[in-house]
Amino acid sequence: MIDLSDLLVPDGVAIGLTAASKKTLFTQIGGLAAPLLGLNPRAVAEALLAREKAGSTGFGGGVAVPHARIEGLDRIAILVVRLAQRLDFGAPDDVGVDIVVAMLSPPQAGAAHLKALARVARRFRDRRFVDKLRGAGSPDAVYALLTTDETRDAA
Secondary structure (H helix, E strand, C coil), X not given: CCCHHHHEEXXXXXXXXXXXXXXXXXXXXXXXXXHHHCCCHHHXXXXXXXXXXXXCXXXXXXXXXXXXXXXXXXXXXXXXXXXXXXXXXXXXXXXXXXXXXXEEECCCCCXXXXXXXXHHHHHHCCHHHHHHHHHCCCHHHHHHHHHCCHHXXXX
């Protein structure tokens, strides 16, 4: 099974970001991802926005998982952003999003992209886990929660 700790980019956690729109948020995620993954920040933002236009990636409970395939990546990577204020993502439950898990994949990732997306969705449907993320006081604390033994939390 794919583990979030294998996908999470070190230093790829940001808390307290403010964004008035998805476009602004995706620009910030591009800026976060670019130096960590050697990518063009505009390409990241545009790919996330293009995917979002195909349908909302908000899946409920205040969580969204925007995702895109990006040229130049050699692995699937996730970055996690906690927003200072909720942002409307058009989620099925109409709850604004404050936790964003951006997943970037190589264009050829295919089945691995879908498996990773399913893993992220399963993990972030756990309301207790999401509440812990909301309560974490620093990016390091969020990172630690995301990379601790997931099977122990699932019990």
